[in-house]
Amino acid sequence: MIEVITPGIQTTIQDRGRTKFRAIGVGFSGAMDAFSSAIANHLVMNDEDAAVLEITYGNASFRFHSDTYIALTGADTSATLDAKSIPCWWSFPVKAGQVLRLKMSSEGLRTYLAVAGGFNAPEVMGSKSTDLKTQIGGLSGRPLRKGDELSIPAYKGPQCPSFGLSKSIQPMHKPVNGECVVRFIVGAEWTYLTDDSQQMVVSSPWQVSNETNRLGARLEGVPLSLKAPLELMSHGIVPGCIQLPPSGQPVIQLQDANTCGGYPKIGVVIASDMRLLAQIKPGNTVKFEMCSVEDALEIAKQERKKLSKIFHNIDMMRKTFSHQK
Amino acid sequence: MKTSPENKPELIISMMGEAAILFDAGMELDAPELGLQTRIWSVSKRLEAIKGVSEVIVGMNNFLVSFVPADLPHAEVQQKVSDYWQQDALEGALNVKSHIIDVVYGGEYLEDLKRVAEYSQLSIDQVIELHSTSKYTVFTLGSQPGLPYLGGLPSQLDIPRRSSPRARVESGAVIIAGGQASVLSRTSACGWHVIGQTDYDVFNINNDSPAVFAPGDIVEFRVKGVHL
Known part of the structure; x- marks a missing residue:
């Protein structure tokens, strides 16, 4: 069992999310930065989709009441296990009684904590992910609170070495100098934007507002305008959808996106770049780059290769370090 | 414009990212119409049976098809939809309560x-x-x-x-x-x-x-x- 001493501003249990229920109004949920959560899981020999903790902004601490094997990935929070400092993108054995502390994340927003075997939570509609809107999944469909007791599988596993990814093979996952560039495919109402506004989308930096969460990122910049007002009927949307409300300030739907929307759509951020949006903070800037469907599919293949290569590296290192013991 | 289940207005097609396509039948309408929606329910049922279609989200006189590009290229999704759109509505496609x-x-x-x-x-x-x-x-x-x-x-x-x-x-x-x-x-x-x-x-x-x-x-x- 793991006891929550300090939950941080929003910590939830997430796996790869819920599929197949959008038609009844229940969205995906799931880890915002699925690339980082997959690596955390692989570091502790879990299936890449196992349930992890998604910790926002760091500032969280946990006491372990049983021995296990854990990994931290995503935003670096200068974590410590008791007094010992432990690196991000690293896995290490933990003994009952030890306390893991995460400081505030300096760069990046979301940190993933995986435990061997994955966090125990009931499967609700095919997933353990916390859906904050529907109030299902994870721990009673809510963020963690002080004093919560998180169930984890008993660790039977082999004695595991402490090892992790060196800087050179850690994935690029955080904004560089507070700026992140994401690629998008133009959407249905792109041509309804004025020529100036189309230009603005791809040429200006968009500041991430304070009203940004798992549902969506609100962006601030020179307001965009349509050639004429447009009334749309409700239609299905997806995470990554860049909508344009009447204010002219775009909103990017994220993992907890509504299943339906009615605002005009500028475009949709490609699946491979969603993990970058998971790590932006209010005050950071987003730049948009146009992308073709064909390029997006090719980029997705490359991402998968990149992840497989990291998995392979982890497997090699585990072998090496296990033999050295 | 009034439609009935026999009517097949042209679908307006747009990509929603690399793994979903939005098909809109009601762009010209002031209010959603039941005849058109009935046709969409039928098309949606047929689409859900195809390997590679992950989910169909029916909207108001429109529908979003999410698919796995590796199993089903987007051109094929469009072809299927265009075929089904011409077919008659399925009888008893819905179990109405x-x-x-x-x-x-x-x-x-x-x-x-x-x-x-x-x-x-x-x-x-x-x-x-x-x-x-x-x-x-x-x-x-x-x-x-x-x-x-x-x-x-x-x-x-x-x-x-x-x-x-x-x-x-x-x-x-x-x-x-x-x-x-x-x-x-x-x-x-x-x-x-x-x-x-x-x-x-x-x-x-x-x-x-x-x-x-x-x-x-x-x-x-x-x-x-x-x-x-």
Whole structure:
């Protein structure tokens, strides 16, 4: 069992999310930065989709009441296990009684904590992910609170070495100098934007507002305008959808996106770049780059290769370090 | 433009990222039409049976097809949709149920009921009567768990959304706007007009099928009380 001493501003249990229920109004949920959560899981020999903790902004601490094997990935929070400092993108054995502390994340927003075997939570509609809107999944469909007791599988596993990814093979996952560039495919109402506004989308930096969460990122910049007002009927949307409300300030739907929307759509951020949006903070800037469907599919293949290569590296290192013991 | 199940208006097609395509049949319409929606339900059923189609999300006279590009290239999705769009609607594609929802009209958001009456130049009693004597059809679910988008609101009650949404409206709110009716499933921000309240639970995770409504279902509202 793991006891929550300090939950941080929003910590939830997430796996790869819920599929197949959008038609009844229940969205995906799931880890915002699925690339980082997959690596955390692989570091502790879990299936890449196992349930992890998604910790926002760091500032969280946990006491372990049983021995296990854990990994931290995503935003670096200068974590410590008791007094010992432990690196991000690293896995290490933990003994009952030890306390893991995460400081505030300096760069990046979301940190993933995986435990061997994955966090125990009931499967609700095919997933353990916390859906904050529907109030299902994870721990009673809510963020963690002080004093919560998180169930984890008993660790039977082999004695595991402490090892992790060196800087050179850690994935690029955080904004560089507070700026992140994401690629998008133009959407249905792109041509309804004025020529100036189309230009603005791809040429200006968009500041991430304070009203940004798992549902969506609100962006601030020179307001965009349509050639004429447009009334749309409700239609299905997806995470990554860049909508344009009447204010002219775009909103990017994220993992907890509504299943339906009615605002005009500028475009949709490609699946491979969603993990970058998971790590932006209010005050950071987003730049948009146009992308073709064909390029997006090719980029997705490359991402998968990149992840497989990291998995392979982890497997090699585990072998090496296990033999050295 | 009026449509019937026999009518096949041209679909407007747009990519929604690399793994979904939006097909819109109602761009030219002022209000969603049942005939067109019936055709969409049929196409959606046929699409869901194809390997590589992960989900079809039916909207109001439109539908979004999510697919796995590695199993089903987007050109093939478009071809399938175009084939199915020409075919006849499936008989008995839906298992239609009826629901009666008890409503206490007015109450906390009485101002909305007054506003609707004023806008439609009716008395509050007439608004309640119109709303509670009409038969509605569930066009689709979405936005919130189990939330129904109901067609069939009398045209006299067609009122635009509030200019600025309320930050918080409790679940069970009986709402209308944009020619549609609904019931809030979760306490949330809401830009529609709240004309009453019900304790009818539209989404219960403990049920075999958590969403109480399904597309095609018939819904009626019944007056349980009026709080003015």
